[in-house]
Amino acid sequence: MQGVPVRTPDPAVYLAPMDLLEGLLTRRSVRKFTREPVTRAQVLEILRAGSWAPSGLNNQPWRFAIVFDAAARGALAKLTRYGRVIEGAPVCIPVFIDREVMYHETKDHQSMGACIENLLLAAHGLGLGAVWLGEILKSADEVRGLLGLPGNLELMAVVAVGHPAEAVKAPPRRDLTELIVKEI
Amino acid sequence: MQGVPVRTPDPAVYLAPMDLLEGLLTRRSVRKFTREPVTRAQVLEILRAGSWAPSGLNNQPWRFAIVFDAAARGALAKLTRYGRVIEGAPVCIPVFIDREVMYHETKDHQSMGACIENLLLAAHGLGLGAVWLGEILKSADEVRGLLGLPGNLELMAVVAVGHPAEAVKAPPRRDLTELIVKEI
Numbered sequence: 586m587q588g589v590p591v592r593t594p595d596p597a598v599y600l601a602p603m604d605l606l607e608g609l610l611t612r613r614s615v616r617k618f619t620r621e622p623v624t625r626a627q628v629l630e631i632l633r634a635g636s637w638a639p640s641g642l643n644n645q646p647w648r649f650a651i652v653f654d655a656a657a658r659g660a661l662a663k664l665t666r667y668g669r670v671i672e673g674a675p676v677c678i679p680v681f682i683d684r685e686v687m688y689h690e691t692k693d694h695q696s697m698g699a700c701i702e703n704l705l706l707a708a709h710g711l712g713l714g715a716v717w718l719g720e721i722l723k724s725a726d727e728v729r730g731l732l733g734l735p736g737n738l739e740l741m742a743v744v745a746v747g748h749p750a751e752a753v754k755a756p757p758r759r760d761l762t763e764l765i766v767k768e769i
Numbered sequence: 770m771q772g773v774p775v776r777t778p779d780p781a782v783y784l785a786p787m788d789l790l791e792g793l794l795t796r797r798s799v800r801k802f803t804r805e806p807v808t809r810a811q812v813l814e815i816l817r818a819g820s821w822a823p824s825g826l827n828n829q830p831w832r833f834a835i836v837f838d839a840a841a842r843g844a845l846a847k848l849t850r851y852g853r854v855i856e857g858a859p860v861c862i863p864v865f866i867d868r869e870v871m872y873h874e875t876k877d878h879q880s881m882g883a884c885i886e887n888l889l890l891a892a893h894g895l896g897l898g899a900v901w902l903g904e905i906l907k908s909a910d911e912v913r914g915l916l917g918l919p920g921n922l923e924l925m926a927v928v929a930v931g932h933p934a935e936a937v938k939a940p941p942r943r944d945l946t947e948l949i950v951k952e953i
Contacts, residue, residue: 605792605894609818609887629945634793636942638886641903643940650951657953681950692903694875695925698882702822703793706890710789719825719876732951741879756827758820761813766865767834767916769841 598626603710612706613755615714616670618747623676625651627711631678631746634707640696644686647700647741650679650732660731661743664724670716674745678704679728681738697741704744714749717742782810787894796890797939799898800854802931807860809835811895815862815930818891824880828870831884831925834863834916844915845927848908854900858929862888863912865922881925888928898933901926 632649640646652658653676661677662668671677680701687693701717708715721728725740816833824830836842837860845861846852855861864885871877885901892899905912909924 602786602788603790604786605789606787606814606818606891608789609891609894610821612821612823614823630790632945632948634790636945636948637794637796639796639798639889639901645943645948647948648950649948650953651949652951652953654953689903691878691925692906694878695882695885695903698879698884699886700882701879702883702886705823707790707793710793717823719873719879722876732953734950738950741875759829761816761820764816764820764829764831764833765835766832766918766922767836769834769836769838769916 598624598630598711601712608706608709612709613714613753614716615747615749615751615753616716616745617750618674618714619750621675621748623713623746623748627713628676628678628746630711631704631707635700635704638696638700638703641692642688644688644693646682646686646693647697648681648683648738650681650734652677652679657731661721661728664727665718665721667718667720670718670745671743674747676746678744678746679732679740680704680742680744681734682741683737684739685737701742701744708746713746715744715746717744782808782814782895785896792890792893796893797898797937798900799931799933799935799937800900801934802858802898803934805859805932807897807930807932811897812860812862812930814895815888815891819884819888822880822884822887825876826872828872828877830866830870830877831881832865832867832922834865834918836861836863841915845912848911849902849905851902851904854902854929855927858931860930862928862930863916863924864888864926864928865918866925867921868923869921885926885928892930897930899928899930901928
């Protein structure tokens with residue numbers, strides 16, 4: 586582990602600031618992308634943000650694969666109903682949990698969700714679009730096999746990333762009054 | 770559900786912009802707070818950000834309690850080893866999952882993690898500090914009982930929020946090279 590964190594985004598990939606609170610409210614699931622490539626530096630910036638998610642006991646159970654290769658994306662695409670998103674995205678990030686460092690099923694899965702949310706927010710902050718694909722978990726073992734990864738790595742999600750080719754309408758949200766169950 | 774989202778933070782509680790990518794890297798777990806109160810408007814802004822987390826099938830399983838009351842916080846504090854954090858924070862947010870809208874244990878727990886991360890990031894964006902408390906899950910039923918909530922609500926975490934009384938050193942993070950298990 587490194588003791589000295591990189592505290593600022595890589596200026597080489599970082600075009601314009603986006604406000605944090607505004608970013609939390611304007612992130613959307615983007616499923617259609619232009620043909621413009623995503624650079625490796627952009628992917629690393631996204632993963633760096635993921636790595637700063639909080640985790641119980643600071644166990645940092647997240648592991649990432651980076652799939653630019655079109656043939657590999659084509660093979661992944663066959664493993665989910667949402668294969669078109671994976672084929673159409675210039676890069677996909679299969680996200681795994683390392684079962685060997687887990688300590689509490691529920692809390693570790695929550696940490697993975699925090700990590701994935703950071704990935705999505707970082708993509709948004711870089712002017713990219715991304716979507717969290719979960720249906721492919723039904724093919725978790727096949728995804729691991731296709732990537733030649735060991736059995737301790739369990740698929741948690743695939744995040745598809747690219748340059749947005751669509752303006753996404755916000756899906757409806759429950760009103761806060763419906764979400765607050767008690768105030769004291 | 771409301772169809773038209775509020776897309777911008779409430780200007781009444783929002784002091785200065787913070788960059789999204791920088792916010793993702795500089796959020797820290799803050800456990801010591803000053804006596805300065807957190808306003809209800811700030812709490813609602815934090816919860817609003819949580820409500821914009823992504824969820825599978827858009828089921829939005831998160832529910833929130835808001836606990837300002839010192840006696841109630843004192844009672845909650847007795848249910849965890851980290852009670853001092855709860856007593857010292859001007860407000861605590863017990864976060865629940867509504868088991869009646871769940872569709873997939875792992876994916877719903879991940880969504881809850883994404884929501885909790887949004888809460889923490891929003892607090893950071895508002896110039897506040899917050900910490901995700903998970904150890905109290907061992908007392909989930911007692912927390913629900915203490916707040917008089919129905920059995921379909923299961924405690925997922927308590928988030929303590931306040932004005933930071935300490936500068937938190939970043940805990941070490943695994944290097945990206947350790948986290949990337951495949952690149953193709």
